[in-house]
Amino acid sequence: VGALLALLVPVEPTRAPDCGGILTPLGLSYLAEISKPHAEVPQTCSLAPWTPAGDRISSVKVVDLKLSLIPEAGLRMGIKAELRIAPLHAVPMPVRVSIQADLHVDMGPDGNLQLLTSACRPTVQAPSTREAERSLCLDVSKLLLLPNEQLMSLTAPFPVTPSCQLQYLPLAAPVFSKQGIALSLQTIFQVAGAAVPVPVSPVPFNMPELGSTSTSHLILAMSKHFYTSLYFTLERAGAFNMTIPSMLTTATLAQKITQVGSLYHEDLPIMLSAALRSSPRVVLEEGRAALKLFLTVHIGAGSPDFQSFLSVNADVTTGLQLSVSDTRMMISTAVIEDAELSLAASNVGLVPAALLEELFLAPVCQQVPAWMDDVLREGVHLPHLSRFTYTNVSVVIHKDYVLVPCNLKLHSTMA
Numbered sequence: 384v385g386a387l388l389a390l391l392v393p394v395e396p397t398r399a400p401d402c403g404g405i406l407t408p409l410g411l412s413y414l415a416e417i418s419k420p421h422a423e424v425p426q427t428c429s430l431a432p433w434t435p436a437g438d439r440i441s442s443v444k445v446v447d448l449k450l451s452l453i454p455e456a457g458l459r460m461g462i463k464a465e466l467r468i469a470p471l472h473a474v475p476m477p478v479r480v481s482i483q484a485d486l487h488v489d490m491g492p493d494g495n496l497q498l499l500t501s502a503c504r505p506t507v508q509a510p511s512t513r514e515a516e517r518s519l520c521l522d523v524s525k526l527l528l529l530p531n532e533q534l535m536s537l538t539a540p541f542p543v544t545p546s547c548q549l550q551y552l553p554l555a556a557p558v559f560s561k562q563g564i565a566l567s568l569q570t571i572f573q574v575a576g577a578a579v580p581v582p583v584s585p586v587p588f589n590m591p592e593l594g595s596t597s598t599s600h601l602i603l604a605m606s607k608h609f610y611t612s613l614y615f616t617l618e619r620a621g622a623f624n625m626t627i628p629s630m631l632t633t634a635t636l637a638q639k640i641t642q643v644g645s646l647y648h649e650d651l652p653i654m655l656s657a658a659l660r661s662s663p664r665v666v667l668e669e670g671r672a673a674l675k676l677f678l679t680v681h682i683g684a685g686s687p688d689f690q691s692f693l694s695v696n697a698d699v700t701t702g703l704q705l706s707v708s709d710t711r712m713m714i715s716t717a718v719i720e721d722a723e724l725s726l727a728a729s730n731v732g733l734v735p736a737a738l739l740e741e742l743f744l745a746p747v748c749q750q751v752p753a754w755m756d757d758v759l760r761e762g763v764h765l766p767h768l769s770r771f772t773y774t775n776v777s778v779v780i781h782k783d784y785v786l787v788p789c790n791l792k793l794h795s796t797m798a
Contacts, residue, residue, distance in 0.1 A: 399583070400554055400567035401609040403590045404766060407563040408452060410600030410791060415450040417793050442467045454560050457487030457501070481506040488556040540573065541764035543613070546620050548573040551766045562597075565590050568766055570609055572616035579616045582662075584608035591784065599775070599788035603765055605712075607667045607783045613763065614663040614674070622758045623663075623676075627655035627750040631742065633684050639738060642731035646692055651684040655746060660696065665703075672703040672780050673720060674755070679727055680747060694727040695739055697747050701755070707776040707787060711762030716752035770794045 406414075447463040466478045485502040540548040550571040557566040567590060572579045588606040617623060631653040637644035657680045664675040676699045683691035702717030724739040724747070765787065767773070773789040 398552065398554060398569040400588050400590075400606075401570050401584065401612065402551070402588075402603070402605045402766065403565065403567040404601055404603045405563045405565045405590065405593065405597075406601055407593075407597045407599060408561075409598065410563065411450045411452065411458075413600050413791055415448050419445045419448050452559055452561065452563065453485065455558075457485060457559055460484045460486060479508040542761070543763055544617065544620065544622055544758060544761075546575055547616055547622070548576075549613070549616075549764065562593050570612065572612055574616060574620045579612075579619055581612040581615050584611075586783070588784070591781075591786070597788060600790045601773075601788075603787040603789070605765075605785045605787070607665055610665040610667070610672075610785075611663075614665065617758060618659050618662055623754070624658045625656075625751070625754045627657055627680070627746050627754075629653045629655055629743075629746050636742070639742060640693075640731050640734060643692065646731070647684060652686075653682065653684055654686070654689060655743065656681045656683070656689060656691070657697070657747070657751065667780055667783050667785065669782055670780055672705055672785070673700055674703050674716070675700050676751065676755075678747075678751070680724075680743065682743065692730040693734065694729070695743060696725045696727045697743075697751075698723045699747065699751055701752050705778045705780065705785060707765070707773060707778060707789065708762060709772050710765050710767040712765055712778075712787070713762045714759050715756050719748045719752065722748050 444465045444467075445462065446465060447461070449461045451459045451461070453459055460483070462480075462482045464480045466480060482503065482505045484500050484504070486498060487501050488498055540550045542548055550573065551568045552571060554567045554569055557564045572581060584606070586608075588608060590604055593602065629652070632650050633643055633647040633653065634650040636653055637647075657678045659677060660679040661677045663677070666673040666675065676697075678697040678699065680695045680697050681691035682693040682695065683689055698721075699719065700721040701719050704713075704715045704717050706713045706715075722744060724744055725736055726734055726739060765773075770793060772792050772794065773787075774792045776787060776789040779786040779788070
């Protein structure tokens with residue numbers, strides 16, 4: 384749990400959450416389990432007040448380490464360990480230590496969230512002083528945290544595309560309940576290092592409550608506003624400005640639209656240049672995700688001096704497939720659910736909508752999803768701790784939000 388709480392940082396009070404996560408009691412137990420090796424690093428400072436000079440701790444064996452939830456307050460940490468004290472030129476002697484500590488999180492005056500010990504009760508099977516017990520309590524508490532140098536801040540920016548990044552900021556101290564530890568996050572989207580002022584969500588996002596006891600370590604929740612802001616940022620970065628190849632040439636197109644023939648004296652390939660005319664819309668319903676795109680497609684010829692003679696509005700709705708690889712959400716297009724073309728501007732006379740669809744609907748429906756998939760081919764980093772990966776992942780789409788139940792797994796290099 385120290386790994387989770389160590390990542391909380393100052394936030395802007397005006398921000399609103401668009402995602403978050405709940406660390407369940409099972410996840411808390413997993414963090415306690417993997418913390419045992421870090422508590423078994425021999426120390427010398429804690430026992431100094433009641434051991435003769437020159438004595439040292441030769442080994443630390445953690446017999447039991449537990450982290451339990453105290454609803455609306457924090458955590459209770461219990462640890463039982465056996466220390467072996469090695470006097471000079473003598474056989475090591477065992478000393479049993481038991482500690483119970485209550486932990487909570489406060490917001491510091493500088494805006495930082497701080498993990499604090501509100502109560503600590505050590506028991507040592509050896510003569511000791513209050514100073515020794517106080518020192519022991521502090522040292523063992525530190526040992527329970529994964530080393531800071533082995534963590535990557537949750538607030539580090541993660542790349543989405545070469546020019547786009549996202550950054551997760553905690554908004555307040557986590558909430559402790561029987562369900563687990565809930566943390567709300569605000570995603571900051573950036574283009575070329577500058578924050579993008581995404582539209583404000585009309586509906587505030589609250590972490591959904593779990594209906595029953597979860598069998599997962601962690602449950603991430605991503606709101607519809609998160610996905611809408613992602614696509615809004617990609618639009619601002621120009622990631623969806625695309626060139627669509629066509630099998631048509633000016634000569635073949637002139638057979639359908641006669642005025643094209645008067646514009647070109649030689650046969651040139653027809654090119655389609657598409658850009659969003661308004662921001663994409665994400666639809667999240669029970670068991671379904673979709674993306675609505677509102678494009679303007681300029682149709683013309685000439686390279687490198689492209690000249691458009693026809694502009695078409697293309698409204699395309701494509702299904703979205705969501706999955707998770709490692710700690711990244713993979714977003715890919717599924718089947719085209721709906722597509723409509725309508726005339727926007729023309730230098731070659733009035734072109735009926737049916738003819739526009741006959742000529743240009745197929746390349747739009749084929750190439751636009753492929754372009755979208757290529758933009759997000761690396762996936763989108765989910766909130767995560769460095770050196771952890773997600774396993775046993777499922778993605779559950781609900782109305783206006785997505786849940787990602789998963790288990791934590793510490794990379795073998797940390798074991």
